[in-house]
Structures are given as structure tokens and as C-alpha cells.
Amino acid sequence: MCYQVVERYSVCRCLYYKHAVDPCQAYGQRGHTVQEKTVLVGYACQLHTSHRPDTHPVPGHGVLPDSGYQSGYGG
Incomplete structure (x- = not known):
């Protein structure tokens, strides 16, 4: 298969x-x-992350990074 x-x-x-x-x-x-x-990765795409209300505006919190696989972003 x-x-x-x-x-x-x-x-x-x-x-x-x-x-x-x-x-x-x-x-x-x-x-x-x-x-x-x-396979589930990261948190939410950029479109859906930007529309998410931020109730705790602390830098570096609230949005988890993606897995870094194939995106060029390592965290």
C-alpha cells in the first residue's frame, strides 16, 4: 500500500x-x-494565529513554534 x-x-x-x-x-x-x-505540527498557521485574541501579551508566549521540519525555522 x-x-x-x-x-x-x-x-x-x-x-x-x-x-x-x-x-x-x-x-x-x-x-x-x-x-x-x-502528522500534526506546530500550533496554528499564520492566518489563524493572527486572528487569535491575545489575552496575555507576554513576548514569546502564546504561540508555539512549528516543528522546524522543512520550514527552515529551528525554534
């Missing part, structure tokens, strides 16, 4: 990164499907 890993933000479920398909021997044959595996 073929798998495709899809990373989504844990709160809003917006797409963070969609990996290439890991093909099996049956890849491309009629009726064969690709099973999507979801």
Missing part, C-alpha cells in the same frame, strides 16, 4: 507540508489508492 505523509497545524488543521508519495509495487495500477497519514 502506498502512503503519503501530510503535515497539518494542530489547531486549525491547515496544510503545513505535503510529502511525496512513498510508492509500493502496485503504485499506478488501476484501483490502487494512496493512504494519507497526517
Whole structure:
């Protein structure tokens, strides 16, 4: 069975990164499907983070960084 890993933000479920398909021997044959595996990363995307009310405006608190995987951001 073929798998495709899809990373989504844990709160809003917006797409963070969609990996290439890991093909099996049956890849491309009629009726064969690709099973999507979801991995939750970070907190919320930039769009949903900016609309989130900040009840405690303390620098560095409130928004968790993403996993850093494939984003170039290490924390």
C-alpha cells in the first residue's frame, strides 16, 4: 500500500507540508489508492494565529513554534 505523509497545524488543521508519495509495487495500477497519514505540527498557521485574541501579551508566549521540519525555522 502506498502512503503519503501530510503535515497539518494542530489547531486549525491547515496544510503545513505535503510529502511525496512513498510508492509500493502496485503504485499506478488501476484501483490502487494512496493512504494519507497526517502528522500534526506546530500550533496554528499564520492566518489563524493572527486572528487569535491575545489575552496575555507576554513576548514569546502564546504561540508555539512549528516543528522546524522543512520550514527552515529551528525554534
